[in-house]
Amino acid sequence: MKQVSFxxxxxxxxxxxxxxxxxxxxxxxxxxxxxxxxKMRASFKPPMLAIAVGKNRTxxxxxxxxxxxxxAVPGADLAKEALDCGMPSSxxxxxxxxxxxxxxxxxxxxxxxIEKCIASFECKLYGQVDSGDHTVFVGEVKAAWLNExxxxxxxxxxxxxxxxxxxxxxxxxxxxxxx
Amino acid sequence: MKQVSFxxxxxxxxxxxxxxxxxxxxxxxxxxxxxxxxKMRASFKPPMLAIAVGKNRTxxxxxxxxxxxxxAVPGADLAKEALDCGMPSSxxxxxxxxxxxxxxxxxxxxxxxIEKCIASFECKLYGQVDSGDHTVFVGEVKAAWLNExxxxxxxxxxxxxxxxxxxxxxxxxxxxxxx
Numbered sequence: 001m002k003q004v005s006f007x008x009x010x011x012x013x014x015x016x017x018x019x020x021x022x023x024x025x026x027x028x029x030x031x032x033x034x035x036x037x038x039k040m041r042a043s044f045k046p047p048m049l050a051i052a053v054g055k056n057r058t059x060x061x062x063x064x065x066x067x068x069x070x071x072a073v074p075g076a077d078l079a080k081e082a083l084d085c086g087m088p089s090s091x092x093x094x095x096x097x098x099x100x101x102x103x104x105x106x107x108x109x110x111x112x113x114i115e116k117c118i119a120s121f122e123c124k125l126y127g128q129v130d131s132g133d134h135t136v137f138v139g140e141v142k143a144a145w146l147n148e149x150x151x152x153x154x155x156x157x158x159x160x161x162x163x164x165x166x167x168x169x170x171x172x173x174x175x176x177x178x179x
Numbered sequence: 180m181k182q183v184s185f186x187x188x189x190x191x192x193x194x195x196x197x198x199x200x201x202x203x204x205x206x207x208x209x210x211x212x213x214x215x216x217x218k219m220r221a222s223f224k225p226p227m228l229a230i231a232v233g234k235n236r237t238x239x240x241x242x243x244x245x246x247x248x249x250x251a252v253p254g255a256d257l258a259k260e261a262l263d264c265g266m267p268s269s270x271x272x273x274x275x276x277x278x279x280x281x282x283x284x285x286x287x288x289x290x291x292x293i294e295k296c297i298a299s300f301e302c303k304l305y306g307q308v309d310s311g312d313h314t315v316f317v318g319e320v321k322a323a324w325l326n327e328x329x330x331x332x333x334x335x336x337x338x339x340x341x342x343x344x345x346x347x348x349x350x351x352x353x354x355x356x357x358x
Binding site: 001002003004005006008009010012013014015016017018037038039040041042043044045046047048050051052073104107113115118119120121126127128129130131132133134136138140141143144145146147148150153155160161162163177178179 | 180181182183184185187188189191192194195196197200216217218219220221222223224225226227229230231235252283286292294297299300305306307308309310311312313315317319322323324325326327329332334339340341342355356357358
């Protein structure tokens, strides 16, 4: 065992890693969506999810302003869309239009569900904690939604065998497990 | 899209999901290890990791008392060990002995590194937030360690094709991606 840089060790952490889409609204109700890899479950009862969001992100502003967000799980059919929603270059575009996402209203929060995703979780902000250049937002899940047509989950994948890359741009490599 | 229970939607969240081992010490320096699935990155600069730990867990007491923990990434060779360290039934045993884990001291924290793991991250508690029946602990990574012999990462897997199950007990199914 040898001591290495965080970056070097991290390559053994993040592949494979499920990614999600996070939707939110600003105070005027304008919706926004971003791709996020930093998320986890945080409570059984009541059910909660946690996400870490960069402090300079639109999503950070929105959740801070409204206390609401949706976490949606994209499937294999949304590889390109998930890549697009993770690119800072598309930050000022209407990503819902860009990706052909309908904005189905949820039952409890204003942030839209993404109908094309495998599953969506409506979250009300329960607590938050500073984490360096990000903030960890903990959301209590108020409602869960499932697509009637299950798909393979979309993952951040490496170049090893066993995976099929579906959308690649620079260091970002999204794909699925081969069957 | 239909509204479902959290539990039903969650099956599309957690497989595959990387698992980790979390080590900690009590105030007398007695080490403890548990398996955890609820973890994420939380900051680039400085590097941080977040874990969600059940409030009644020994790990929760230890981190609350000492403000330190280690997150270690097990490989395919530690499937049975990871399962054992996740079982409440082994809570009162010396899991390090049970699993043949050496307790290599870290450079910055008293919680031990696990030499057999792929990578280990020494964390100092940076902040925490209540999350229902868990607490989210955010740790700043003070040092990262890598095993010289990389292995395939151990995952919580489903019964779909594409995975090889290596250790199964009740609902817990640990394995790897097939190549």
